[in-house]
Amino acid sequence: MESKLSGYIDNMSDRISDHRRKIDLLDARILELIQARVSETISIRRLKLEAGIPLFTPEREQELILKLVEKSAGRLPPAVVKEIWEAIIQGGKQTGAERKP
Numbered sequence: 001m002e003s004k005l006s007g008y009i010d011n012m013s014d015r016i017s018d019h020r021r022k023i024d025l026l027d028a029r030i031l032e033l034i035q036a037r038v039s040e041t042i043s044i045r046r047l048k049l050e051a052g053i054p055l056f057t058p059e060r061e062q063e064l065i066l067k068l069v070e071k072s073a074g075r076l077p078p079a080v081v082k083e084i085w086e087a088i089i090q091g092g093k094q095t096g097a098e099r100k101p
Contacts, residue, residue, distance in 0.1 A: 034088060041092040042099055061089055 048055050065085050069078045 038092045045096040
């Protein structure tokens with residue numbers, strides 16, 4: 001009986017480890033995509049500064065978040081989608097402000 005339980009626990013541990021490896025790969029991809037997004041926002045910031053256009057467009061940010069909430073189609077609660085994207089947007093603003101134009 002003990003070996004059956006031990007085998008079951010080992011099997012579950014292996015399965016959990018497989019999922020964790022997949023999550024680690026996804027996390028690395030997500031970070032790369034966020035970094036690419038921030039690079040684009042920095043480019044937009046430079047163009048806006050050159051043209052004298054206001055740096056922030058709250059309406060655009062809200063439209064983006066609403067589109068993403070719709071795209072999520074309930075797989076994530078709207079508040080979670082909103083919180084994630086607000087953090088990403090804020091991180092882009094902060095990074096852009098720290099870089100010289």
